[in-house]
Structures are given as C-alpha cells and as structure tokens.
Amino acid sequence: EIVLTQSPGTLSLSPGERATLSCRASQSVSSSYLAWYQQKPGQAPRLLIYGASSRATGIPDRFSGSGSGTDFTLTISRLEPEDFAVYYCQQFGSSPWTFGQGTKVEIK
Amino acid sequence: QVQLVQSGAEVKKPGASVKVSCKVSGNTLTELSMHWVRQAPGKGLEWMGGYDPEDGEIIYAQKFQGRVTMTEDSSTDTAYMELSSLRSEDTAVYYCATLRSAIFYYFDYWGQGTLVTVSS
Numbered sequence: 001e002i003v004l005t006q007s008p009g010t011l012s013l014s015p016g017e018r019a020t021l022s023c024r025a026s027q028s029v030s031s032s033y034l035a036w037y038q039q040k041p042g043q044a045p046r047l048l049i050y051g052a053s054s055r056a057t058g059i060p061d062r063f064s065g066s067g068s069g070t071d072f073t074l075t076i077s078r079l080e081p082e083d084f085a086v087y088y089c090q091q092f093g094s095s096p097w098t099f100g101q102g103t104k105v106e107i108k
Numbered sequence: 109q110v111q112l113v114q115s116g117a118e119v120k121k122p123g124a125s126v127k128v129s130c131k132v133s134g135n136t137l138t139e140l141s142m143h144w145v146r147q148a149p150g151k152g153l154e155w156m157g158g159y160d161p162e163d164g165e166i167i168y169a170q171k172f173q174g175r176v177t178m179t180e181d182s183s184t185d186t187a188y189m190e191l192s193s194l195r196s197e198d199t200a201v202y203y204c205a206t207l208r209s210a211i212f213y214y215f216d217y218w219g220q221g222t223l224v225t226v227s228s
Binding site (some may be wrong): 005006032033035037039042045046047051054056085088090092095096097099100101 | 112122145152153154164167169170171203206208209211212213214216217220221
C-alpha cells in the first residue's frame with residue numbers, strides 16, 4: 001500500500017500569505033495519478049488539482065500543484081478567507097487508492 | 109453538470125447491514141464510474157472501492173473485501189453501497205464520487221455524504 005504523508009499537519013497563516021503543502025509518497029506515483037482536494041467542515045471534498053499540476057474547472061489560479069515521483073506540492077499563492085480548510089492529496093497509482101491524512105490551513 | 113444525491117442518515121446496531129444509495133442526475137450511470145469513500149468523525153478520507161473502467165468490474169479495497177457490495181441500477185441511475193457486519197469503527201460519513209479516468213485519474217463529482225452511525 002502506498003502511504004501518503006502530508007506535512008505540516010496544520011498550517012497557521014494570515015489572509016494574503018502563501019501556503020505551501022507537501023505530500024510525500026512511500027513509493028513513486030505517476031503524476032497522472034496524483035490529485036488534490038479541499039474539504040470544508042460539513043462538506044464533501046472538492047477537486048482542486050489533477051495530474052499533479054492541472055487545475056480543475058473553476059479553480060482559481062492562485063492554486064497550483066507541482067512535483068513528481070514521491071514528492072508533490074500544493075501551493076496557494078495568496079490565501080483568501082475561503083481557502084481556510086483541510087487539503088488532501090490522493091494517489092491512484094496502486095490499489096488501494098490512498099489519501100494523505102490531510103493538512104489543515106487555519107487562520108493565524 | 110453531474111449531481112449525486114445520497115440517501116439519508118442511518119443508525120444501525122453492531123452486526124447489522126446498511127445500504128446507502130447515490131442517485132445520478134445530469135448524466136447516466138452507465139457513462140460514469142462510481143466509487144465510494146468514507147470518512148470517520150474527525151478523520152481522513154478512505155477509499156472503499158468502485159467501478160474500474162479498465163477491467164469493467166467493481167474493485168474493492170482489500171480492507172473491505174467480503175463485507176462490502178457495490179451495485180448499480182441503470183434503470184434508475186442509482187448506485188448502492190452495502191456494508192455488512194457493522195461495527196462501531198464503521199461509524200462514518202460515506203460519500204459516492206465519480207471517477208474520471210483517461211490520461212488522468214481523479215474523483216470529480218461527489219455526493220453530499222451519508223452519515224452511518226453504528227451503536228448499540
């Protein structure tokens with residue numbers, strides 16, 4: 001099973017600041033099979049990034065994804081109030097398809 | 109625009125079974141690959157299984173093999189997930205989600221979630 005480790009667990013930042021979230025895989029994952037989601041309390045996850053770096057429809061360009069192999073990054077260039085949420089990475093490279101444990105981005 | 113509407117919350121006793129539904133609108137179920145993901149209270153997301161378009165079969169995470177059954181009714185565009193031999197650790201919100209799989213794989217549309225509580 002591929003384990004995805006996200007860091008940090010919690011990121012305390014102010015609106016306007018840059019957020020950098022890490023997702024490290026225990027084995028190499030094809031970039032085509034790496035996605036990022038945002039989840040707010042009481043809501044279903046929302047797709048942000050697929051293919052490690054492609055933004056989903058309607059996702060603002062302040063969200064960007066990068067990385068390959070075992071190291072992937074989600075960057076939010078300037079945090080807006082609505083961006084404070086939990087973020088998950090997910091891999092589809094090997095069954096079971098696993099998620100990271102999440103990074104909470106909270107208001108400082 | 110695909111919409112997934114799930115059935116309501118359930119309370120079950122340990123050892124019982126639960127069946128959650130997910131109705132599709134905006135497309136037909138036969139055009140989609142439906143999967144199920146759960147989330148225990150305050151915890152992360154866990155993939156359970158779903159339709160694999162490459163093999164044309166439903167695949168299950170090994171953790172749930174033998175306890176979960178995923179079915180589809182194309183006449184009503186409704187997908188179902190049945191989990192048996194429930195235990196307290198199965199208390200979670202269960203989501204259906206559609207898989208996009210071509211060059212890239214990802215879950216693009218999600219249901220609103222169904223809370224299943226297992227308690228004696």
